Amino acid sequence: MDLSQKDWTEKLSQDNNSVVLDVRTQEEVDEGSIPNALHIDIYKGQGFIYEVDQLDKSKSYYVYCKAGGRSAQACAIMNQLGFKNTYNLVGGFSEWQGEVAYKE
Numbered sequence: 841m842d843l844s845q846k847d848w849t850e851k852l853s854q855d856n857n858s859v860v861l862d863v864r865t866q867e868e869v870d871e872g873s874i875p876n877a878l879h880i881d882i883y884k885g886q887g888f889i890y891e892v893d894q895l896d897k898s899k900s901y902y903v904y905c906k907a908g909g910r911s912a913q914a915c916a917i918m919n920q921l922g923f924k925n926t927y928n929l930v931g932g933f934s935e936w937q938g939e940v941a942y943k944e
Contacts, residue, residue, distance in 0.1 A: 841915070841926065841927050841928065842908075842912065842928045842930050843927050843928065843929065843930060844930055844931075845929060845930070845931060845935065845936065845937060845938075848902060848927055848929045848930075849938060851902075851927060852902050852927075855900050855902075857898070857899050857900055858899060858900045858901070858902055859878055859895070859896075859899050859900070859901050859902070860874055860876060860877040860878065860901075860902045860904070861877065861878050861879075861880065861901050861902065861903045861904070861914070862874065862877040862878065862879045862880075862904060862905070862933075863880060863881065863882040863888070863903060863904070863905050863910050863911055863914045864879075864881065864882075864904075864905050864906055864910070864933065865881055865883060866879075866881065868906055868933070869943075870943060872933075872940040872941065872942050873933070873940070873941050873942075874904065874933070874936065874938065874939070874940070874941070875939050875940075875941040876941070877904075877941075880892060882905070882910045882913065882914050882917075888914075888917075889917060889921070892914075892917065892918055892921060893921050895923075897921075897922050897923050897924070899925075900925035900926075900927065901915075901918060901923060901925065901926045901927065902927045902929065903915050903918070903926055903927065903928055903929065904928075904929035904932050904933055904936075905932050905933065906932045906933050906934050907931065907932040907934050907935075908928060908929060908930050908931055908932040909932075911928045911929060911932060912928045914926075914928075915927070915928045
């Protein structure tokens with residue numbers, strides 16, 4: 841499901857069974873990320889599918905990339921794997937207004 845940043849963050853703040861999933865490349869993640877996000881690079885192809893399939897399917901996943909395209913693709917893949925609640929951040933990290941975490 842595609843959500844605006846406002847709806848995505850509101851839903852996330854009220855969801856205590858959630859995981860934030862960053863599907864960008866490592867280089868993009870190094871430039872900053874949404875705090876406490878789990879990182880699995882969608883460009884890993886089959887590796888991405890394998891890693892995602894290991895995740896707890898009973899949780900809600902709030903997925904983002906740089907602009908919203910790869911995360912929409914990730915949500916579609918996750919839905920095919922049996923995930924019921926995936927939320928795509930429209931506009932992605934490039935339009936993110938919230939807190940940003942940087943690796944040390």
